[in-house]
Amino acid sequence: MTTRIARSRREISRTPRCARNGKTNKKDKRCKRNTRSKEVQRAPSSNLLQRLYVTCEDVFKSGDAADLNPSDVQTLRLILDNMVLEDVGLCREIKFFNPAIEGDTRVGYTSIYQCKNYSICIFFLPTNAVIPLHNHPGMTVFSKLLIGTMHVKAYDWVNQVESEDSTTPPSKMRLAKLKANGIFTAPCDTSVLYPTSGGNIHEFRAITPCAILDVIGPPYSIEEGRDCSYYKDIPYQTLPMGGKGSLINKEEAGSYGWLEEIETPEEAHMYGVCYMGPQIIETAP
Numbered sequence: 542m543t544t545r546i547a548r549s550r551r552e553i554s555r556t557p558r559c560a561r562n563g564k565t566n567k568k569d570k571r572c573k574r575n576t577r578s579k580e581v582q583r584a585p586s587s588n589l590l591q592r593l594y595v596t597c598e599d600v601f602k603s604g605d606a607a608d609l610n611p612s613d614v615q616t617l618r619l620i621l622d623n624m625v626l627e628d629v630g631l632c633r634e635i636k637f638f639n640p641a642i643e644g645d646t647r648v649g650y651t652s653i654y655q656c657k658n659y660s661i662c663i664f665f666l667p668t669n670a671v672i673p674l675h676n677h678p679g680m681t682v683f684s685k686l687l688i689g690t691m692h693v694k695a696y697d698w699v700n701q702v703e704s705e706d707s708t709t710p711p712s713k714m715r716l717a718k719l720k721a722n723g724i725f726t727a728p729c730d731t732s733v734l735y736p737t738s739g740g741n742i743h744e745f746r747a748i749t750p751c752a753i754l755d756v757i758g759p760p761y762s763i764e765e766g767r768d769c770s771y772y773k774d775i776p777y778q779t780l781p782m783g784g785k786g787s788l789i790n791k792e793e794a795g796s797y798g799w800l801e802e803i804e805t806p807e808e809a810h811m812y813g814v815c816y817m818g819p820q821i822i823e824t825a826p
C-alpha cells in the first residue's frame with residue numbers, strides 16, 4: 542500500500558481552523574476528495590480506528606471534558622495503547638520517518654476526524670521539530686506516540702492558594718509545577734492530560750521523526766473560549782524573588798517554573814497534511 546505525507550499549498554497557523562471550531566471547511570473536504578489515492582481507497586478500514594471513533598462518540602457525548610468518567614478514560618486509553626502506525630494508514634518505511642534525513646523542522650498536522658465534541662488528529666514532527674509550550678483550556682487530551690523518540694515537558698498551573706507566595710514576581714508570570722520532563726520512545730503508553738491536571742501545558746521536541754496520534758475533547762474553539770496560548774518557561778529559582786522567603790523550598794524548586802504567555806512562536810506554525818489512511822464510518826446519532 543502506498544501511503545504518503547503530502548504537503549498542502551497553504552501554510553496554516555497552529556491547529557488549523559477547521560480543527561479549532563470543530564467543523565470541516567470546504568478546503569479540507571476538497572483536500573480529502575482530491576488526494577485520496579486508489580491505494581488508499583482500497584485500504585481496509587482499521588478496526589481499532591473505528592473502535593476509537595465509536596468510543597469517542599460515547600466518551601465525549603456530554604461535550605464537557607471535566608465530566609469524563611475514569612472508566613471511560615481507561616477504555617479510550619487502552620484502545621490508543623494498542624494502536625500502531627498501520628491503523629492510520631502509515632508505515633515506518635515512509636521517507637519522512639527515516640532519521641537519517643534532516644532538513645525542514647516544521648511540524649505537519651492532519652485531521653482524521655473532527656466534530657463539535659472532539660477531534661482525532663496526527664502531528665508529524667521531523668527530527669529537531671518542536672511543538673512549543675502550549676495549553677489546552679478546558680480539555681482532555683490523549684496522546685499516543687506512534688513512532689519516534691521525543692522529549693516531553695509538561696506543567697500544571699499551581700492553584701491560587703498554593704501560589705499565594707509573597708515572592709511572586711511582579712509580572713504576568715504564573716507559577717506552574719512540572720509534571721513531566723523526560724524522553725519517550727514508541728511504543729509507549731498513551732498519556733492523558735486533563736483540564737487542570739496531568740500536564741495541561743506541554744511541549745514536544747522530536748529527537749527522531751515522530752508521529753503523535755491525539756484525541757482532543759473538546760477541540761480548540763475560539764468561539765467557545767478555548768483558544769491556544771503559548772508560553773516560555775523560566776526555572777523557579779532564576780528569578781530574584783524565587784529564593785529567600787519562598788514557600789517552595791530548595792529541594793522542590795526544580796519541580797516548579799514560571800510560565801509567561803508569549804506571542805505565537807514561529808515553530809507553532811504547522812503545515813497541513815492530507816489524511817490518506819482508513820476512513821472512519823460515521824454511525825447514526
Ligand SMILES: [Fe+2]
Pocket residue numbers: 675677682743
Ligand atoms: Fe498539545
